[in-house]
Amino acid sequence: MTDSGRNRTPYSGIRWEKVHRIAGTTHMHCENQAELTAYTSQGLEFAAVSNYYPSAPWFPLASVRKNTFKLRQKSFLRQGKLFKEEIDFRKERSLWEASDREKYLPFPEDEGEKIFTDIPAGLIEAPNAEHAWFAGITPYLHVCSPGCTLHTSHFDRARKYGLCEHGFQLGFPLPWKEGFKALLDTLIVPNGGGLVIAHPHESHFSLEELCGFLDFDSRVLGIEVYNHNSSCTYNDSAETEWDYILSTNRQCFGFFVQDHLMKGRVWKGRNILLAEERTMESCLQACRKGNFYGAVLGTGYAFDYINFDGRTLTARCNREGVFQLCSRCGVIMDSAGKEFSFTVPENERSKHVYLRLMAWEPDTWERLYTQPVMLLP
16 A cells, blocks of 8 residues: 555755754653653653543643642543533532532642642643543554644543543543544644554554554554563564554654653653754654654764665764664665665665664664655655
8 A cells, every 4th residue: 555644755855954853752651840850851852741541731731730630621521422622520520419429539629739840941842642442442552642632531540539420431432533533633733743553562453453543544653663661561662563564665653752751760762853943843743744763762872864865865873883774675784884875776666665774872772763764656
């Protein structure tokens, strides 16, 4: 099949001498100041916090208080229907029978104190959340939604406040296609952001199912190729799934994420966005175009440039390393140094289908991953 929407040749037109390299991640749970400081002290510049319960954007961070989501949400699900309107839970509770109200905890009187009291100046933010529990499919379908503003699920996971008992639903219990559309309808930047399939290897989707998610809409941008937190329960890498999808001639961007911070709060898995400006809009546009590359450790090892002119893929790193080029045929070239170049023979385009480059720095074990360039229409 062919792909009519996702950019098939990322990095085209980038002015590398002027581009802003901005470190961020599209899957990061962050619920307190200590976690935010852990991220920013390790170089986070673009914060797209992806919390759930509720699956609602913590955006902007300065607006989020201890009880913000215990008082109201801007949208919600109730008895199988999505309501795109704000609900005040205290007003809702006032409609319950007195005997019902006595069974459950009362909602807070006010929003409480600010959660984030030391947000670094210059930190770029974007709305995001992790949405899950779609109807009619395994509960392990999770998507992150950088740039989307929809609220789903709710905070009362422990069922102490009576929301579930009064028809308010956890998760996103609509068919996934309906849910994806609802999310995409709320994109804050029309030509930026989208959806990312979270930890596809841990979720055990068939490769055909993954392709189906991507085929639904070109704003389903790709999959998490590296998810650090998944190393605790399964495997942190989904390179096998990525290569399979690419081999079908589908463009699929690869995202590199932390997910939940692990013990020691070391951040692994970041996307280096190649943005024209240091703004939310430009960062989300870089995500949409595939103008970013993945880094596992964040050691400072970096691509100086990546370019594909339709025939030749060239790249240069800021330090010596080892390059490894992959296509549908597997690893087709290894080389060492700072610079890399490969010209695809015209009669081998159908054989290779795509090219993606990995750079490895032996001294630090850092790995960098380009986005794929597609060789066929």
